[in-house]
Amino acid sequence: MIRIFCFVAWYNIGYIDWEPWLSRIFTRFLKSLSLPVGSLSIAAQKKDTYPIPTVGSLIVAMMGNGSSCLQYLRNLFTATKSFYYPSNTGDFQHGIVQFLAELTQSFIDRVHLESKTDRIWQFKPLQSYRLTEQDITDFVNCVKEHVFISIFNKTHQEDAAKAFRNLAMLRPELVVPTIVEQLFSSVNSINEPHRFTSTLSCLTGITRQIVQQTLNFPQGQTYVLPLLMSVLPGIDSNDFDKTSKTFQFLKAILMLITCVDCSSAINIRNDLTEVEKEVCLSTAQFEDFIIEFLNRIFQMIDSLSTELSDGSVAITVNDDNTEIELTPVITGIVQQCSSKIFQVVQEKIMCFLAASSFTPRVSKLLTDLVQPILEANPIETLKYIMPQTCERIEKIMHDSATTILTDHKGDMELTWCLILFSKLLQARGDTLLIYKSMILSVFHRCIHIIHKKSYEAIANAAKNLLKSLSHVYPIDYRMTMENIDGPFTDFLPIRAWGQHVEFDKLQPQFHIPNAEEVDLACEFVETFIYPELTLLNQRSSDMSNDERLRSLTLVLFIAIGCLRMVPRIDSEEVLDL
Incomplete structure (x- = not known):
């Protein structure tokens, strides 16, 4: 029955007045979550359990056009807030965290439905029934606090990260600064190391919102270099989970940017905003970041290579994962960096390889350092x-x-x-x-x-x-075909960060024997x-x-x-x- 209600609501947005039934709908949904009361755990009967994705779509379909649905949603979150804290463990947490992910995804779907050009085969709400910019802002403010709490839920972190990504797509200016500050404060946390990996997992999903220039959130680019420098302590041979999360974040952000020192652009161009000037000056740290990154990689390799009984220890799953995740990070740097930075990367890797021989356990890791510069x-x-x-x-x-x-x-x-x-x-x-x-x-x-x-x-x-x-194979994976070595009079690399590439403008190059x-x-x-x-x-x-x-x-x-x-x-x- 609830699926029928959802279907009717979604394809008749604005045409049905749901106000008389909102109280009953939210009350029944709250009951179906089977939240414990005191020391008692209330088990919902099968007939009273509602599918979470269906409920999320129904609630989103009832929003807008002066509806009080959003206020009911605020009341629902107020009533359930304490259950979102990681300390309150139980089977019920899966449902309430999944609800955040499905609710925000349905909201994204509706915004997409209402903002795209008309399609005759798809229902489209009338203009007067559509969500306004204020509706979107109010929704993000309503949900974000509970999403931030759920980020540190070890059991259901993926759903929390998905919900956070959806909010960042809607209003990055409301959620990105907070999560970035949380990362900065958790880098050196000794008592709660999981806070670093949890925060980093969420940031990995919103790298485009951070690096991309937008009218509502132009200052996101100012976080790029501080973030790159701050996550380097996460490369730790004693904690493969932290290292893996760090590599995933670096890969996600480096594939969207060009590692070029643009600091000279502030003396050449007169059309830069204050934010762009700040970003250009910060790009002077790219070389320092890359040197420090490679030094930490070399330390990790030395540590793995000199472990006791290394010769008899087989390559582990952790070693394989490190190899898989490290190569795209180096590739992201050298495929889209200036000639000067490429020279720095090449010399450091080559000098390290020539210094000594290595055990079989780390040989694959080392050769994976060579592959990106070999391709570039x-x-x-x-x-x-x-x-x-x-x-x-x-x-x-x-x-x-x-x-x-x-x-x-x-x-x-x-x-x-x-x-x-x-x-x-x-x-x-x-x-x-x-x-x-x-x-x-x-x-x-x-x-x-x-x-x-x-x-x-x-x-x-x-x-x-x-x-x-x-064989015939592609030989160029660069994000842009523009000259990124300067002098930046015609092209400023930071303006291309995170931008989509039009399909018709792609210029793939192939090796033909x-x-x-x-x-x-x-x-x-x-x-x-x-x-x-x-x-x-x-x-x-x-x-x-x-x-x-x-x-x-x-x-x-x-x-x-x-x-x-x-x-x-x-x-x-x-x-x-």
């Missing part, structure tokens, strides 16, 4: 590190030539270098051509290594090389896959299990890499296998 500027990155990596591999092979190929324990430094070498071969195909002799030399020297992690790295390198040479790349791929396949196939055909019974597995692994990965170049099989399908 493959020519300079390869020039900086490819020759040194190949020379390092050649030196290790030369010094241990008699034992390294048959050593099942392997060499940790060699394994690390081969993993890095494999990652470097993910660079754009045409940029690898000038290193052809180096690359083939490494494969010739290392392809028969019997150590498992080493030959897996070589097999991955073969697959990456063939994919880089023969040229003849030289295809020739190198074919030469590589002919050089390395046929000897392995011959070896398997002629000596399979005489080979050890480790040797056979090495050969099969190499054949598999080469086949995967060159699959795009293999013509379709025209012969008849083999039946009855």
Whole structure:
């Protein structure tokens, strides 16, 4: 029955006078929440339980046009306020926090319905029945206090974050400053560390509202650099949950902005507002932020690499999550930063990689640092590190030539270098051509290594090389195609922060294999896959299990890499296998 009421109300907004029934509707909904009274828990019967999304839509449909529905909603929240506090735990909390999420989502849906152009197939309320700007403001003020309380509910945090995001979309100026101040106050909280992660989770969902210039909330951009600097203590190798939340926030905000020092713009342009001048001056801290961010990443890697019994500890789920979340953060920086800042990032990462070798547990994390700068500027990155990596591999092979190929324990430094070498071969195909002799030399020297992690790295390198040479893939992910290096007379990067890109103005760029790349791929396949196939055909019974597995692994990965170049099989399908 309640669904029928909701359907009728939503598609007849303004046409039905709900005033005589508002009191009864809200009373029945309050009863259906089954809130405890004193020490007693009141269990609602199944017939009295109303679906939360349906109730949210019904309440929103009854608002506006002088209705007292919003006042009834205020009274409902006043009556239930104490139940929202995290200290009042119980099954009932799921319903009341979900109500916030569904109510705000329904309100967003109605605002969207009433603000878009007319569609003949969709009901649209008459102009006089629609929500006014004051209605939207009153709704946000009515709900926001309870949403702020629910943010720190550990059990139902996702619903609270969703409700907060919806409010920020409606009136960012009413909710963003408060949550930002809460984050600043919780950064160094020792007694309640969960306050930091809870607040950060909410901020992650509203990064566009923070970075985007709008008429109602232009000062949101002034929070960007202070926020970036303040969340860095969240990178903590002893607390993977906090580190994960920090990476998610950094990824969300860095993909919407350009890391460019615009401070010189205040001396060049005369059309800047006071807020824009403040933001431009704050962008001078981008380099300091990136240096501090990388230093904390390096400290975390060193900590993970030097843990006791690291050599025998397998890669954990936490390690995998860190790797997955770190790469987009670096990508967000280097894909949309000035040349000066890119140089800083590249030099710090390259110097760190060249300083020592690392254990298998952190090797994936390290190579994921290389991938973004390799995608952003493959020519300079390869020039900086490819020759040194190949020379390092050649030196290790030369010094241990008699034992390294048959050593099942392997060499940790060699394994690390081969993993890095494999990652470097993910660079754009045409940029690898000038290193052809180096690359083939490494494969010739290392392809028969019997150590498992080493030959897996070589097999991955073969697959990456063939994919880089023969596949079609996008090579540019920048937010804007404008010149972001200055002098800012025609284009000011901060004005593009968080802005939508029109589909027709997208200019994707792709890597298309040229003849030289295809020739190198074919030469590589002919050089390395046929000897392995011959070896398997002629000596399979005489080979050890480790040797056979090495050969099969190499054949598999080469086949995967060159699959795009293999013509379709025209012969008849083999039946009855």
